[in-house]
Amino acid sequence: MINDKRSTQTVDNTSDDTVWVHDLSWDGRGVARRDDGRVLMIFGAIPGDLVIPEIRHEPNKGPVDCTIGELVHESPQRVPHPCPHYARGCPASQLGAVRREFSLDWKRTHLVETLRRIGGLEGVVVEPVIPSPKQWRYRERLEFQVLRGQNGLDMGYIGLSGLVPVLDCRLGATPLIKPFAALRRNLDYLDSHPHLGDRVPLRLLLRDNGRGEAIAVLFVLTRGPVDSAPLEEWLDSAGFAGWEIRRVRNQKLRYINSELVISKGDPTVRIRIAGRDLILQASVFSQVNRKAANELVNLMLEQVPEDGRLLDLYGGYGRFGIAYADRSGKATVVDSAADALSAGRDYVRKTGLPVEFRDIDLGRDDLAELDAAVFDAAILDPPHAGADEQVLDMLNERGPERIIYVSCHPAALARDLKRLTAYKTDLVVPIDMFPSTSELETLVILDRIS
Numbered sequence: 284m285i286n287d288k289r290s291t292q293t294v295d296n297t298s299d300d301t302v303w304v305h306d307l308s309w310d311g312r313g314v315a316r317r318d319d320g321r322v323l324m325i326f327g328a329i330p331g332d333l334v335i336p337e338i339r340h341e342p343n344k345g346p347v348d349c350t351i352g353e354l355v356h357e358s359p360q361r362v363p364h365p366c367p368h369y370a371r372g373c374p375a376s377q378l379g380a381v382r383r384e385f386s387l388d389w390k391r392t393h394l395v396e397t398l399r400r401i402g403g404l405e406g407v408v409v410e411p412v413i414p415s416p417k418q419w420r421y422r423e424r425l426e427f428q429v430l431r432g433q434n435g436l437d438m439g440y441i442g443l444s445g446l447v448p449v450l451d452c453r454l455g456a457t458p459l460i461k462p463f464a465a466l467r468r469n470l471d472y473l474d475s476h477p478h479l480g481d482r483v484p485l486r487l488l489l490r491d492n493g494r495g496e497a498i499a500v501l502f503v504l505t506r507g508p509v510d511s512a513p514l515e516e517w518l519d520s521a522g523f524a525g526w527e528i529r530r531v532r533n534q535k536l537r538y539i540n541s542e543l544v545i546s547k548g549d550p551t552v553r554i555r556i557a558g559r560d561l562i563l564q565a566s567v568f569s570q571v572n573r574k575a576a577n578e579l580v581n582l583m584l585e586q587v588p589e590d591g592r593l594l595d596l597y598g599g600y601g602r603f604g605i606a607y608a609d610r611s612g613k614a615t616v617v618d619s620a621a622d623a624l625s626a627g628r629d630y631v632r633k634t635g636l637p638v639e640f641r642d643i644d645l646g647r648d649d650l651a652e653l654d655a656a657v658f659d660a661a662i663l664d665p666p667h668a669g670a671d672e673q674v675l676d677m678l679n680e681r682g683p684e685r686i687i688y689v690s691c692h693p694a695a696l697a698r699d700l701k702r703l704t705a706y707k708t709d710l711v712v713p714i715d716m717f718p719s720t721s722e723l724e725t726l727v728i729l730d731r732i733s
């Protein structure tokens with residue numbers, strides 16, 4: 284018999300195989316410890332559950348990969364998950380099975396622990412997580428894999444045992460629902476296509492175009508020519524406002540480096556920024572949750588001097604820099620994505636805002652000419668993996684008084700904060716940009732100490 288202190292319930296149907304789930308892993312799986320000391324990561328389990336785990340893979344060392352064999356006692360934090368794909372191993376929204384307040388508290392606790400463990404940061408003020416206005420249907424971008432698997436051609440997310448076919452992803456904004464359903468219905472257009480198979484997968488990006496319609500980009504991983512005719516027919520069948528087919532050599536770099544094969548209609552996204560429209564190509568990065576992203580910009584504006592100079596590193600089309608210049612300052616935006624820079628330049632040409640765009644590969648180019656000391660503050664908003672080492676070195680050597688670090692990856696953030704030795708972390712503000720998932724966006728204020 285086990286007494287669950289959290290629910291004060293008494294459960295008497297335990298066996299030697301049952302385990303209490305006491306935590307969540309970074310990717311949202313339930314964490315439990317077996318009697319022999321081994322840590323179990325259990326897909327679908329949440330803290331407070333009592334489960335008999337089913338082992339999927341037990342390596343010699345490290346966590347044991349499990350699913351729920353039997354749910355003996357349900358956690359009081361459990362809520363019904365609204366998506367049927369979750370029960371079939373879809374990893375897209377694992378935190379959709381827990382109460383929202385619990386998920387916000389867990390994200391904050393996990394962040395504090397990561398900053399302490401990896402960043403060596405103790406006693407830093409970490410604010411409560413700012414909730415997103417929406418918990419579902421907030422993602423303006425969704426990405427799917429299209430693969431030929433054991434059951435033929437299908438599209439969805441990569442889950443526990445390969446591809447989880449998805450009919451509708453409840454994280455996705457409403458304009459994406461119908462075109463996605465049409466593409467699923469019409470998968471047989473691709474039946475004979477040579478680019479399909481598990482070795483040359485297609486990635487499908489669906490986007491809300493900011494005008495209440497959907498657009499798409501199909502990234503084809505190939506070095507050779509693309510036989511686009513069947514792909515075109517397939518995309519045409521979904522009623523998009525526009526679409527693009529792009530060739531990529533490395534799917535990880537698809538937002539920085541891809542080559543347009545063919546496009547149709549108007550495959551652009553409208554971003555309303557500082558009261559005017561900025562037009563982005565469909566393959567250019569923008570935040571997935573626009574309302575929560577606006578919160579980030581407002582927080583940034585509160586933390587930098589009003590009419591100074593801002594250096595916006597990894598700035599893309601200039602979301603932060605433009606908002607800053609619109610208030611009364613001047614900004615320099617640095618990025619290496621040509622399409623993002625050209626969208627930003629186009630916008631400032633029309634609006635006359637004092638924003639300069641610089642095309643610099645922050646990982647490779649020599650940064651000697653980037654005089655960071657003349658700025659009053661710098662934004663650092665790198666990709667998932669964190670900032671390039673030479674950027675952190677440059678900031679330590681000649682960075683401005685204040686840095687605002689924006690991150691979607693707590694572990695990479697903690698590592699980088701530790702490397703920013705000329706700065707001290709003053710304030711950490713987590714934002715729930717990705718509700719119902721284990722991901723978290725964080726804004727950090729750093730001030731120069733040496």
Ligand SMILES: C[S@@+](CC[C@H](N)C(=O)[O-])C[C@H]1O[C@@H](n2cnc3c(N)ncnc32)[C@H](O)[C@@H]1O
Nearest residue numbers: 597598599602618619620644645646664665666
């Ligand atoms: C998380 S996004 C942030 C973009 C922008 N701040 C925004 O909020 O829209 C990261 C940005 O880093 C840029 N990036 C990635 N690697 C880079 C590199 N080596 N040099 C310069 N920019 C890079 C990408 O093009 C992308 O715009």
